[in-house]
Amino acid sequence: MVQGQPQQRTVFFVSDGTAITTETVGHSLLTQFPDVEFRRIRIPFIDSPERAGEAMNRIEAASEADGAPAIVFISIIDDETRAVFYRGSALPLDLFADFMHTLESVLGVSPQATVGQAHGLADMERYEDRIEATNYALAHDDGISRSYENAELILVGISRTGKTPTCL
Numbered sequence: 001m002v003q004g005q006p007q008q009r010t011v012f013f014v015s016d017g018t019a020i021t022t023e024t025v026g027h028s029l030l031t032q033f034p035d036v037e038f039r040r041i042r043i044p045f046i047d048s049p050e051r052a053g054e055a056m057n058r059i060e061a062a063s064e065a066d067g068a069p070a071i072v073f074i075s076i077i078d079d080e081t082r083a084v085f086y087r088g089s090a091l092p093l094d095l096f097a098d099f100m101h102t103l104e105s106v107l108g109v110s111p112q113a114t115v116g117q118a119h120g121l122a123d124m125e126r127y128e129d130r131i132e133a134t135n136y137a138l139a140h141d142d143g144i145s146r147s148y149e150n151a152e153l154i155l156v157g158i159s160r161t162g163k164t165p166t167c168l
Contacts, residue, residue: 008037010062011071014055014085016078019044025095026073038071046076052084059090137164 011030013023019042030038041062043055063070070090076082077096085092100111136150141164148154155163 006035006037008039008066009068009071010039010041010066011073012055012059012062012090013040013042013073014046014052015044015075016047016081017044017075019075022073022075022095025075026093046081047078049081049084052076052081056084056088056090059085060088063089 011026013019013026015022023040023042027040030036039062041058043058046052046055059070059072072085072090072092073095074082074085074092075095076085082094082097085094104110140148140151155166157163
């Protein structure tokens with residue numbers, strides 16, 4: 001770090017899903033360090049040890065380029081895949097392991113360890129219903145009046161007031 005310049009660190013948000021949750025939690029934590037500049041990189045869909053190895057290559061390269069260990073927020077269910085992130089020089093911050101064992105102990109039941117449950121991907125029928133509703137809202141934007149009989153709700157308002165984003 002050069003005297004008088006803020007510390008700069010590379011932060012990775014790695015997940016076996018979209019990494020949106022990982023990034024949100026990580027961002028909340030990083031905001032507590034306003035004097036550090038973070039270069040943020042999201043790596044989603046790391047669902048195998050092979051993909052984890054590829055991600056670790058990127059992480060190790062960033063650590064070497066920065067001259068400091070990268071910070072890696074992880075939310076990966078599979079133990080073997082998650083373990084790859086503990087083999088390098090980076091600092092892994094595991095958002096699942098740190099809480100899952102405690103919750104399992106307190107609740108007295110084992111977790112299902114199913115990828116995608118936070119965003120509704122574990123229930124494909126529910127997910128497909130959401131996608132169908134989104135497609136319907138987009139297809140019927142701006143007064144297009146096909147198949148109103150299929151609508152559960154019709155939102156009416158003046159132009160440019162955010163009706164479509166509200167539906168989404």
